[in-house]
Amino acid sequence: MASARKTIEVPSMPAGQAPRSKKRPPPPPYYLPLNITLYVFLISNAIAAFLAPIQDCDEVFNFWEPTHYLDHGYGLQTWEYSPVYSIRSWLYVTIHAIVGKAASLALVTKSSQFYAIRFFLALICAACQTRLYAAICRTLSPKIGLFFLMIIAFSPGMFHASASFLPSSFTMYMSMLGLTAFLDWRRQKIAQGIMWFGLGAIIGWPFAGALIVPLLLTEVLVGFIAGSLGTVVSGIFNGAIRCLAILAAEIAVDYAFLRKFAVVPWNIVAYNIFGGEGKGPDIFGTEPWTFYIRNLLLNFNIWFILAMSAAPLLLLQAIFRPQATKKEVPLRTLAVIAPFYMWFAIFTAQPHKEERFMYPAYPFLALNAAIAIHIILSYVGSKGSKGANGTLLAQAKLTIVTLIVLAAINAGLLRTVGMITAYNAPLKVFEPLERLDIPHTGDSVCFGKEWYRFPSSFFLPDGMRAKFIRSEFRGLLPGEFPDATDYPALFDGTSQIPEGMNDLNQEDAGKYVDISQCSFMVDSYFPSHDATELEPDYIHDESQWEVMSCKHFLDASQTGLIGRLIWVPDLPGLPDQFQRKWGQYCLLRRRHMYYQADYPTNYHYRRQHNMTFTILPSTITQHHLSNVTAICLLATLTTYLLHSLWRKHHISKSPESDLEQKSLSPASKFKQPTRKPGEWIPSDFKRPPAAPYPDWDVHTTEPKPYRPFRYGPKYFITMGLRSMKWDEWIELDNHYPRYHADKARRIKERGAKCSKTAPEAMDAAMELLEELSTYLPERYPTLFRKTPTGITNLLTQETLTTVPPLPEDPMQTCGRLIQDDLALMLERPDGEYYLLAGSILLAGFWRLEDKYGMRLSDIHTSGSVPGYKEKLEKGMMNFFRRLRPEDPVLRNNYFIQVDESLPWSHSIGSEDGETVSWNTAEKNRAIEHHFFRSERQSLRRLPRSGAVVFTIRTYFEPITEVVKEPYVPGRLASAIRSWGEDVARYKGREKYGEVLLEYLDRMHEVQVAQGLEVDKEEEVRSYPF
Template identity: 50%
Template sequence: MPSPPPPSRPARRQFMTTMTASKAAKLQNNKALPVTPTAPAEARPVHMFPADLTKPLDAIADPIYLNPLITFYILAAAHALAALYFPIQDCDEVYNYYEPTHYLTDGYGKQTWEYSPDYAIRSWAYVTLHAFVIGLRRVIPIWGLPKVWKFYFLRIMLGAVCAASEARLYTKISRTLNPRLGMLFFLIMLTSPGMFHASVSFLPSTFSMYTTALGMAAFMDWRGGMRTAQGMMCMIGGAFLGWPFAAALIAPFMLEEFVLAYFTDKEEFISFCYRILDGSVRSTIVLVLQFCLDAFFYRKVAIVPFNIVWYNVIAAREGKGPDIYGTEPWHFYIRNLLLNFNIWFVIAVAAMPLYFVHTFVLRQPIFKQSYLRGVFFLTPFYLWLAIFTLQPHKEERFMYPIYPALGFNAAMGSHILLSWLGTSNPRSLIAMIPAKLRLLFASLCFIAAVDFGAWRTLGMVTAYNAPLSVYKPLRLPGLTRPGDNVCLGKEWYRFPSSFHLPEGVRAKFVKSEFSGLLPGDFSQANQGFGLYPGAWLTPTGMNDENREDPSKYTQLSHCSFMVDSSFPSSEPSPLEPDYISQTDTWEKLTCEPFLDASKTGTIGRIGWVPDWDFIPSNVPFWMFSPGLIRWSLWGSEGLSSRPRTSRTKNTYNYHAAYYQFEFCLHPYRRRLANLTSDSAITMRDLQALLQDSISNIQNISNLQQAKPVIYLGLALVAFVYLIQRAVAGSKHESRLPSRSPDPEKPTITKLKVPERPPGVWIPSDFKRPTAAAYPDWSVETTKPLPYRPFRYGPKYNITMGLRTMNWDEWIELDNHYPRFHADKKRRIEERGSKCFHTDPSPQVFDGAVELLEELCGYLPERYPSMFRKTEHGMINLFANEIFDIRKDVLTMNGNREDPMQMAARMVQDDLAIMFEKEDGQMYLLAGAVLLAGFWRLQDKLGMSLDEIHYSGDVPGYHDKLRKGMNNFFRRIKPEAPVKRNNYFLQVDEDLAWSYSIGPEDAGEPSWDTAATNRAIEHHYFRSECQSLRRLPRSGGVLFTIRTYFHPITDIAQEDYVPGRLASSIRSWGDDVSKYKGKAKYGDVLLNYLDKKHEEQIANGLDLSREDECRAYPY
């Protein structure tokens, strides 16, 4: 075997970057690792291209080499078209990835069994990464776009990432191997239908495709040193975060490096071991980061990659696994890849034989590297195809990870074939064919491949794009409202995700012939479990055996809209009626064309056949068989006053490739009288996640883990911080505040002691952050937050129970506002200044006016549908009240009022402002208390904080609360508001004043006057949510008291509430029992609660799962 050619310059390494030419020659002489053979001079090929294909890139100035940035732009543009127009091909993409992402970004979505904590075989880390990408859209200076643009923005970004990975691999192929090989790879990836749709698919296999391309690029480029660690992190780390099975693709590259290390000296083997260790650490960091995020969401230890492998490999032997979802014959992938890559797939399959013939038979080198390099880089495609061909369960997306490898194989095979066509060797039969004819043949083959790809792509877009278009009319102003349901029957698997529905509109399923397990909904129990409780609350009815769960269906009467299809080849059935023909119930809204595959011939199914008149309609069935589908979005009759629109096309339009299919839209829909918008839990309070991350870092530090693990923790904090900065303000916040500390647990408040004399306040320049509009808020449908601030006994703790307040949670309004507003108006008229008062001193009066300014700034921001800011105040659109809050005016509808009286009209809360005097005590000097129930403003006005609590005999105040409370009130800062909750029981139905403790204008109210053991119908649960904040200009401490008032018989219907409330009441000490009047209602109430608790247990309530369903204070 001849020796390798001498290096072109001293620094050139001919065999491998880490091996000198002498080492390569030594290995060659020992015949341990063969070097590419060189062809005899007379047999050297003459290529169709002018430059020598065997020269490395930096030795030639090749005119066909494109700048990597240009290749990126071209690929990104192609992928952007796919993002905008290519239909979603797999329902798993929607329900397993888009819907969980929608849950993170918008607070609700469909949940598959894979996301149940019982199984945990889908990674929240992967979904969170894409939710973060959606959050990046806020940096684009285009606002007012509908929610569906989150969907398209994500797809465009996925296309950009794919383009970047392809461009990088193209660059490495061109620079390391051969520029023409790189150009062929680029053209194949650009023109293949498979890459067109895989590039923008939101699937772990697509993510693994990206990382496979990056990993191949890292393993391919040995210039400047081997990049084993980088390649391992891309391929193994990408497998962890994406699809674990994709890690198998690294085997040939690792084998190459092992062979290299084994057949060289000890130094090279040590270097190999170090690179393996480095790559393992990097991959482990990815796994640990994923583990932390998944543990955060699932609230349990869950190694998702292991769970995926276990289910698909181990559990498959137990009658479970993927095979229960269907199997395909061995040639499935061959047919599929032929459609997606046409002739390129054939060449890719032939690449290895062509490579061996070219290298060993013709002895013509492809590139000046070891021929084993070519073998190792061609192997992943065959390895993957063999592994998955042997699996009974087959899906198109399973091939995505090898698309870059397929492109490389096809480029290699094409490169070899072109070199054969370009030969001038007189001994070759090909050389006898005129060069122009060979060029024409090669050009026609390439053009045919490109045209077939475009034809196939256009056919897919025109035939199956309807699901992306049919939902567009729902986004028209006024057509939908929060609480509407879009129902899906037999077309459930074509739903393109909740991103295509307007805000507050939900997708629901009605029963069809499908008898497997449909997705449910992520929990929105409104229980305040913290960030994303739907991720860790165990849903009901989920199983890993595809057994049907009837609870996943909704009644047809709950449907506001219906998406359905009508195939002329199919007959209606009781479970799949022809909704389209039910014109007395449903009105057509929109129609879009869709291919009827069962009535369309092979050519019509494969690609695009235009609807042109000259194309005959009587062609053979196997070519252009017609078939009409009518898949329509329908709305029920009732409320719309707009006229019906007529159909513009014939019912059956027999034409060439397939019947034209219509999605039809008419502006009618049915409204249910009791249809209301469910509360949604959306992305919120990322600060809590940051605090959890900091806690994780401390735990890691305590365990004295290795440096990489510590680095991981720091990276996690940085990652969460970036999410917080990028996503804050672009997401709809939750209708429930984030999970709160238990007010019955000790409060830790670390506030710096203010450096100011008692009674002196230095105005602060702090400005409250702008409030985000409450998503889908309505004075008619937004329900009160379900505060249930009680815990199981046996111990009842007396603490302040403070927690940090999110500014968007300051004033809580709901559909009880009309009642509260009417009660306050009546009380103001009946009781006058007994209910409100503002001390005339300048500081206090300025504080009351400052409160008005804060409310007139906050309410129009938070509730823009109800309040409108004006030059001098605000308008309450619901009550037709115009407020002028100028200090020298202070009027409501032109009538001068006390500033606290004006503030009371605006909100549902009672209000109190305390000011510090020279003695350092806080005094109640301004207030509007109209709905307190158990205390009167005139009794407490002018009292200090101590006097207020002593006069009310507040249990434990002197021993447990006094010192901390006084310190807190003095130290609270304008930028650090807090909240707390408490609760009481009441034995009458009056919200404003509990007359059972005595007349409001009588002497000292007392439980002694209340009747004992009244019927349970007279028992009411009274919960308060209180906020405290410092007014920055006046220094007053504002105290808001929002009351939630419900009959006991109502809240006792909620799961776990009767048992928990009964236990809490029994945990009261004598002082608390006296303070809350337990003796007057305890026997009747506890007996009722115990019976309800027993009923719930008898009905199957699982007490062990309460913590999964509820969290304090809800």
Template identity: 55%
Template sequence: MAASSNDSNMRQRFKPPANAPKATDKQQQQQQQYRPQPPKTPPFQLNPRIAFAVLFAAHAAAALYHPIQDCDETFNYWEPTHYLTHGHGFQTWEYSPEYAIRSWAYVGLHALVTLPVKVLGLGKSAEFYFLRLVLGFVCALCEARLFSKINAALNPRIGLTFLFVMASSPGMWHASISYLPSSFAMYFVTLGIAGFMDWRGGLRTAQGIWMFGIAGTLGWPFAAALSAPFLFEEFSMGVLSDGEGMVKLFWRVVDGITRTLLIMFVQTMADAFFYKKTQIVPWNIVAYNIFSSKGGPDLYGTEPWHFYLRNLSLNFHVWFLLALISMPLLVLQHTFRLKGNTRASYFRSITFLSPFYLWLAIFTLQPHKEERFMYPAYPALAVNAAISLHIILGNINSTDPKDFVAKIPFQLRLGGLLLFCLASFVLSGLRIAGTITAYKAPFNVYKPLHNDSATIGGAKLDDFVCLGKEWYRFPSHYFLPDGVRAKFIKSEFSGLLPGEFSEAGSGFGLFPGAWLIPPGMNDENIEDVGKYTEVKHCAFIVDSQLPSTETTTLEPSYASDEGTWERAGCQSFLDGFSTTVLGRTLWVPDLPFVPERVKRVWGEYCLLKRKRKASPERERLLSVKAVPYVLLGLASLTLIVKYFQDKQHRSAVRPRSPDPEKPTDVNTFAAKHMKDSERKPGTWTPSTFKRPEASPYPDWSVIDTKPLPYRPFRWGPYHITMGLRSMNWDEWIELDNHYLRYHEDKARRIAERGAKCCRTDPDPKVWDAAVELLEELSAYLTERYPSMFTKTAVGIDNTVTNESFNIPELTMNGNKEDPMQLCARLVQDDLAIMIEKDDGQYFLLAGAILLAGFWRLEDKFGMCMSEIHTSGDVPGFKSKLEKGMMNFFRRVKPESPVLRNNYFMQVDDSLPWSHSIGSEDAEDGIGWYTAEKNRAIKHHFFRSERQSLRRLPRSGGVLFTIRTYFLPVTEIAEEPYVPGRLASAVRSWGDDVAKYKGREQYQDVLLEFLDKKHEEQVAGGLDLSKEEEVRAYPW
């Protein structure tokens, strides 16, 4: 391949067969004429150790500064690694055992690398950067090995050019340290090329096949295609050699394949450990990408045929052009300037150049294109570019007086070469600098979260950092503090977002999230709304503000909402749509002499923190000049409020809910216009809100209307949250054909237990709240269930039970009763009213708890909300629920009712009280530990609670309605999908939840039964992929 007499030829390692055609006399004379003499001094060869140092220095810098370019890297590799090392993380559909097109062996290998840093306690970000540095180190080792083989087998000048390309190109800057199978494949493709290239001491076919085999199994299956030219060369040699050579080739191939199969076996065993079933992941990847009948990868976007030409031009600029022309240059070199090259060396050269062309052709033909798909071919591209430059330099350095180039002064030729290298280096530097400065924000914006929680930006345990339109730039949970989770909020994106790995606790073995089938996953990029969190639950939001971005309903400018959010930290971020092509492609300095149209246009990438409501004192002190007027206004308002309160107490008839048709008094006006943060704890100004009139329940019958089939459990993980959702007013009170049984149970318990179950504190404020509830129920029931309830002049009549309720006198059929007791007789729900006191705490001061099953009103009456939950050892209350509940109780408005669901298991058939946990009259000793363990399945019952929460507009009391649905497990297990999902839910309870719900006492019998029923359903043809269509939460 050499072009001049003073340039060393690429080494020939091919021995032609004995019967190969011999050169003619004329050819021999030409070869003798142009055969160069051995150089007096050996050509300069850079020590491979120095080459490694140069390469690793470049990759280390990339590891520390280069942003993640592909969200696939975050969600398919960093997040699963975070799950393995820290117990939680986002899960893509590819990791669902139903599809299994990602290898846990690959992820697990990388997770092991991070363990030393985790053990040292250096922090999660240190784990992230350490793994990146290790990837850069491994990449540099592989490149240094190929560099040394190029020096030995081709030419040291080709080696130096290869080194320059690999160390300086923008493409290698990010490919070398990307946590992607395509990068991993690139490492071993590099070693595979080195193996096939090095013939010293005999052919290394087995080593080459093995390296390409690792690239294709643990890495990316398609990378194995790059070995085709080398295998073709080996096969051609075998055909042209004698029989012994063919036999040796056969055993070398068998050796390489055997090593590869051994790697694949280890990988399959590792994946089987995680998926709990045998999965050959490389085949799954090939099947999905080639044989999928549902659209396959094309669902995620397609690109025109010239996509890779443009992309490689950005990532390798002039080197990509040289790589493209390498084959034509070789043909021209061989045709017109043979100069001693034999057919064997020509054939070898074609072999070395072919992998890049083959790879580019294959992936150009694919509609779905990604930048990372080119990574495995980057070493081949660099080899091609280096050979091209070698051919060009051979001609430039020619001393043949017949060549035109020889007439150009050597200094000018040398200057041109140096200018070319400098231009290449500058282009690479500008591209790399441009990328880092433009898109570094996602790496830096999360830093304030690690501040103390009392400072700006500091995050607390269980805070949510929400991602809307910027979800795809999330760099992973490695950038968030321990205990802080990222969540998605709805944006204009309408595809499938990642879910979360199950965090099921004891009883599931290691890493249950790897084998439990996650809900809402599909391979068709169909959106699952269950992946979203409401904005109100977000303590932080990461959002961008760019000049070219227009706000929408789903993508508002959160940073502009200064009343809700404050900037915890903002970084400059390139507005690609507003910046010119030059500014997007290269670094452009923001200097005065640079034309404005060329300069880059910037926006902001911000971490926003939810503001705390200002205290009344702070609001009052905002304007010192206004103090006298504020004091005068407050004094006047106090006198007016006192006047109306006195007037209300003097009234003989208890006031009803305000009518919005009537004029608004001062109290209600203040309530309407005063922010909740300005309300003094323990006070409430009646609201003008009036509940919308309920529409009659269609075809409702006390005999025929069945209970609604609430099944409020999900496939794991089990998350401890309030789980609130908005309530339609027509759904406030639900009655069905179990009404008479519930009514009978309640009447019996009222007669037997009286005030132990129904009680109202005598405080006038509390009493008013209970009466207000009675009024609300009377109005609602006559609207919603007119066939059963009739409105009267003084209250309501139940025409089915022949009960007449007089609200002003608080009687039922002439008998005076506690107002909460009267309420309890009307509905199937249990009822509780929480009243706020001067300290801001809410106390249970009115209740009718008749069918609770596991707790008694007499134990909780008079307690504040926190004490109620802590005395009952409610799991996660202090760490996960208390803050949210306190905020909810403080801020809930009369016009904004909500619903939530809950469920329990019970091992006896008593709805009002579960006798299995002890006597209802026992002073102590009540608990699951008294229950008989593993009773027969017929004794297992499913308790489902549907709770509504709303604020009563007149009194301000917060009302709970608790409707219990009680069914045998054997009955609900006959319903499609229920047994499998319930078994998963029960298994996913954490230790604290399992203890609270008594799982140890029934899990063996229950789970065995549910698993059997699930298997029967699946065997009977149950389509698991249709579950979300049939049984969406909470049904």
């Protein structure tokens, strides 16, 4: 009998015992650990922080200069900071000024403070990118996350946006955090998502609040469908309260600086939308509707095309590959791809266009493109013919896709290097000023036609001021904040109304100084540009100016298309159309200002200046070599990591592996995972297709005779797990019509009391419904047929919808399809598993409403499960934590019931009663009222959501029928007698034991008298039958 008592127990590590192996299980294919991900993002962003040119003069005059004013007491001021208009928030600037002030404690030069602030922005951006990457891997797919990482790390667009001191970049950071919160569907972080988007819209750019609309509408729709709209509304209200607190903080800070009440976000909206004729953004220039198409193609190349293709690809997949659509096109996937389309449409329709307006949508563009390439790969990588030809075809497809991806990465890198080498002269030309050992107080650096390339006062020594001289430009130039030597003076300066400011971009002559006041001059020279009276060639005016520093600057008007788009090495012999043509960007010093010994003039420049600019000297190539090398090293490192991931996935997906043929010990199946509690990284595992049930018929296939009890005298309390074959996940038989009718009646009568899904479990419930709608037509083709939007029951002619939006709770739909009850357990950050979704229609002894929302431990302890704390809890918790999607298991148990009701045992009390127990049952009823209730439970982890799904199939038969089977009466009597007092109390033996045991003993004697050979039982049966 010993062999009959064997059970597969979940392995747990005894306290203090060392693990057998220190080797950790490998992470899912394509998943890059978060520490490496952070390093990749940070390296990419840091290169941008130290090398990227400033693309927009708004960044300098509206943000760097006010920050310089707060840190150093002087700086340039635009009309937007005038208390009359107040359309820029001092809170946003103050945050960065604090970073700069802290950096000044350790750094000597002001330019180093500039780079410190930029690096701080790069770090914040990298942290946001990493959080979003983790959410994408956890919620969507590690493959999508990997492509997202590649796009973000190597796109020129993100290179510029990541470390820019602009509200649109800040809003981009917050949008990434907001999207991260909304992607966490299981934990319902609506309030957190609203807060992050609100933070970006209030402190950064109010128009970016539009990005939340599709996400929020989806939450409302899902909440309405799931019957949890109240929870969604509560989350929205909570998020709104947080946003109001943020707005109050901004108003308070702005009041301190402006000495007036101002709601800056509203002022921005009012100016841009309700400014009136002759005002608003259009006065600063307009662009054709194709502007963003061309710009995004430059900044994202093929990724932009893929991002625009995401929705069409999803539609095509839904039409032509519906079997894949079930996982790839949930309602929430449509929600995450919609913001980019909406943002692109809104700003394409606006006449005034600037590259930075697209920054908040860059993460959404990258996610769309990642989803699109994932769909393409799911088709390209679909299994074809086996054997050598199939392997070669798969390798060819993989090679082609890999080459396309690497080409996109290289194109982005070449574009980035091209921008750095072509346009970063303004960040380098002021370096000699930091090396001068003479006083600069009162000195001025003047800007004429190069006013818009001034990189900020952080590049000028203390006391040296930037001034403007008249040029051909006829718009409004910045003025100056009043000098401040302490903090009270700062607040006085920001609250003063400056003279000569207007919101019409009308020139103010008071912004110019006479050239005689200029100690230094910044000017450019391009051989193709003619000098004018207001913009003379200062560089060649050797009688007045001498060169301190010159850097090469791309002459875009003379450079061919290729040279403008990407980096081209400046090598002799290149065809003219590929050569990059150069001008000079120079810092000049007025002659006779200082003694010659004060600073060594760049005499070599005079000789070089007479050379032709058509071919770059070799010294220029050497000048940019370090920049190119740094970026190429990053590309090489990341390419190596990506190659390793591809190789690892290829090895792990060996075609020889067969899930149904593997024989693994429990210890090898349930290894300790390395993921954080409550965090699930979607697995690429797919259930093998189910073979049709042989000769199955809804009218003739009998239920399987599960008899999961063993002889005494000892009763073993274990989980009793055994491996499950995938074909046998769901068992249906000729009792299906009665079960189906009972469930339909129960759903109609009791509804949400029996079927319910928490908002955070909605994705898991949808995944379960998708799994069932695929499995059932495969396994039972005579009963179910899959349709493009659902599944048809061929017996009842019902067609149930399985794609959003659903007409009912998804768990309710799942319950209608099968004879099993269903429960979903999800892990939260505390490491505990909670019952957050279920369809419990035929449980007999317990109610979903009593257990819903409970921890796994509380479910068992509240039901007084015998031996749970002492013998089951630790092993069960370990099992749940370690269960993998590819390792489903089965278990069985049994009860005795003393009434004939399958859905609910009325003998233990009313289903709507406050409490239920065996105390209410009638004692020693006639044997005709005794029923054998057996349960077959399957447990498996869903690969996408990580939820653990229970299927609980109940078999319900009269005892008088069960005892007709050989050996059953004697074995069942022995099993019931082996129960300890706690088990007997739990199973209600006191109410039926006397009658039942007497009957079983008598029937056993009858079988023995009829010739039953007791000692041969093991030869004719096996557990659990």
